[in-house]
Amino acid sequence: MPTLTELHALTARLGHPVLRAPSDSTARFSDGSAYRFEIPSVEGPEVLLAVLEEADRREVRVDRTSQGSGVMMLTDAEISTMAKLGAERGIEINLFLGPRAAWDTGGQAKLTQAVGAAARGNAMVAACVADALRACDLGIRSLLVGDLGVLEILDRLKRDGTLPAGLVLKTSVLMPLTNGPTAGVLSRLGASTLNVATDLSPAHLGEIRAATDLPIDLYLEVPDDQGGFIRFYETAEIIKAAAPVYLKMGLRNAPNIYPSGGHLGAVPKELGRERVRRAALVQRLLGELAPELATRSAPSRPKDLGIPEV
Template identity: 30%
Template sequence: MTTTSDHTQQQAKDVLRGASRGRDWLRQRGLPYSDEIPLEASTGEFDGGGQYGIEVPVINSFRILEQTLKGLREEGVPVTRFNETLGAFLLSDAEVRDMLDLCRESEVGMVFALGPRPEYDRKAAFYRGGFGQSQGRRINNNDALAVIADEAIRLTGLGCRGLIAYDPGVFRMLKLMRAEGALPSGLQLKASSHCIVSNPFTAAGYADDGADSVTTQHDLGLSVLQEMRRMSPSLVLDIPTDVYGNKGGFIRFPEVAELVQIAAPMFLKIGASAQAHPHDPVSDATVRARVQRVALAMEYLDKSGLEAVYIGSKAPQRCVPVSA
């Protein structure tokens, strides 16, 4: 006699997945084919050792940098590198130099965003409309490319060793500049979250175009992140652990141990949830909230029992500035 339970188990065994031809083609070539792929720990490390680093965004001025560093030290929380996110072309040489000097003295990295981003450019009208905003921050004129190239030369001349870009064409340009010596060979190029790196093939494309690291789309599941790591072994994954309120506000601190295991070498990108929007002014309270988020994420990692190895002090991916 077949029971209802037996029948249910038999049905489960017999379930066929859709897109079988596509799945077979992908699986036969060792490519991502399902979100139910078993999770496996990555064996990857940074150059010089270590599985993970800590990246803190929206450090857009010397004041914010100084306050954030002070708060992290008081909490006894490590930080690997900071991100400036509005565009360094809005900062004078003097302020950029001050920020780089403080980071170098503190042995902390600083990654500056290249500009002009399209919303600041003289052809910005398209991007400020609803349709343009959906297209991502793509550069649409040759003059802007020249300005970005010049900005990259300016920032690296001041000692910066990490740059953020938003456009695949810009990455190809920066890759060429680096190969020909117009930019330092050790310069790290980082793809912004606005590049919308949302699947393993997109991540591989940015790696081919010269990106050393990519900020992954905020809402990716563990299986997608695992396949990004597998398909692009040398690409550093910068994974947001919490999100601005206007982008959903979710916090995935309980997953930090899993993220480190499957995605190493990777950065835990922590602190965005301290703000509703990345363009909001950063107050003293925002800085305190961001420091608290970093400390809390590290507490979750410590309580997990995972013996994760922090990024080595000599890793170029730290983006520690050099003397100009």
């Protein structure tokens, strides 16, 4: 049996060193930014408008919004409106693929989140592809993927021209990513941006950064069903270890609104506004504690942002 030192040397030789403290990442987004803000759970055009209004009011630059209910829970008109708003503002509009095990007739996903976003059977894979084709036809250029096989299929469809070559494929937090080797697998399967587990330390993030140059997505405030952490004071360390990184603003003590709809009234809009307020708190904190990180490049519609095409 090798010693611990020998084991760590072996993983390092394979390209995955064990880090005690991460070195500062020098990688950046295409516009030179070390980080961007993502507002999740933007479930439709009314929520998107509320988020944009709050961002303008608080002077927070939102780079990406993401949605959790899925393409199948939106009408064509709703998707088209979101795409138009994203194109006008230069914001990535990310939509989840709708079919998933947690909403299907099977029992395992009712007991554990580990398979909740999986595509249960090939018919569900086909339904995910249908969601992707429909969203792209309506101008969307960023999709949230929760299944490994679907990710690989969508990448193949990008390569053969069925889907747009510039389509962003964002992995879901429901598809566990906790280490460098797994990051490498997702990268090879076609991921464009990697949603990592919510509880990773800066050293863990540094190990993932050493394995891939893809952007990392990380909740700074974590929904209760994913751990409920609030990591605002770690923001500078996270950026230094993980850049380029999307800082995701979830909410503790907030209801699960998936699948969303008019039956929830104003709740999704107010949650969206509060997520922007949380981003403003992080922005202020960065300005005080790490001013060298607080300055961001001017908005430029960067090529690596999945801005809708309408």
